[in-house]
Amino acid sequence: MSSEIDNLVKTISKLKALGPKSARRIVLQLLDNKENLIKPLTKQLVEIYKNLRRCETCGDYFSVNSKCDCSNKKYKKIFVCEEIQDKWTVEESGIYSGGGYHVIGGVLPALESKKNGKLLISSLVNRVKDNKEIEEVILGLGNTAEGNITSHFIADKLKDFNIKITRLAQGISVGNSISYLDDGTLVTAFKNRGPVVSD
Ligand SMILES: [Zn+2]
Numbered sequence: 001m002s003s004e005i006d007n008l009v010k011t012i013s014k015l016k017a018l019g020p021k022s023a024r025r026i027v028l029q030l031l032d033n034k035e036n037l038i039k040p041l042t043k044q045l046v047e048i049y050k051n052l053r054r055c056e057t058c059g060d061y062f063s064v065n066s067k068c069d070c071s072n073k074k075y076k077k078i079f080v081c082e083e084i085q086d087k088w089t090v091e092e093s094g095i096y097s098g099g100g101y102h103v104i105g106g107v108l109p110a111l112e113s114k115k116n117g118k119l120l121i122s123s124l125v126n127r128v129k130d131n132k133e134i135e136e137v138i139l140g141l142g143n144t145a146e147g148n149i150t151s152h153f154i155a156d157k158l159k160d161f162n163i164k165i166t167r168l169a170q171g172i173s174v175g176n177s178i179s180y181l182d183d184g185t186l187v188t189a190f191k192n193r194g195p196v197v198s199d
Pocket of ligand 1: 055056057058059060062068069070071
């Protein structure tokens with residue numbers, strides 16, 4: 001194996017869920033498709049490296065060539081989730097349209113162990129404070145002990161605003177983040193969402 005290929009295999013195998021064998025298969029596919037894969041990939045990776053930033057308000061990625069979606073305040077709901085893939089799951093399901101999203105980036109108290117991590121909870125409070133249109137904040141954190149703690153923490157921070165604070169229906173899949181839910185389960189969890197109550 002040439003050192004160029006070896007280096008690429010090493011880099012790709014750093015991706016979670018990909019071991020060296022899968023990384024080698026990917027690299028071989030890339031090499032066999034230089035024009036169709038390596039050329040566009042090189043361009044796209046450079047663009048992403050240069051232009052994509054994580055928004056310090058809503059936690060999503062946005063291109064520096066445009067404003068982040070959260071700067072638009074024409075929505076009445078904010079859906080709060082742990083990770084960006086949870087947001088994508090909800091977007092793809094079509095159950096929630098026209099509302100804003102807020103990716104806090106994890107759950108309490110795991111936060112304390114993350115050196116560079118910072119949950120975007122105060123920025124959520126500020127979004128609600130700065131936008132009189134908001135009628136509801138929907139909490140879609142994982143159905144875990146940490147998810148419960150975080151939901152209660154957020155609900156407490158928002159309790160003085162005149163808005164509805166709801167949580168996706170619980171008891172459906174304990175321990176899972178919502179990105180693991182199938183569309184039917186997610187739709188049910190949305191429809192049956194209710195107040196954040198003490199467990
Ligand atoms: Zn944003």
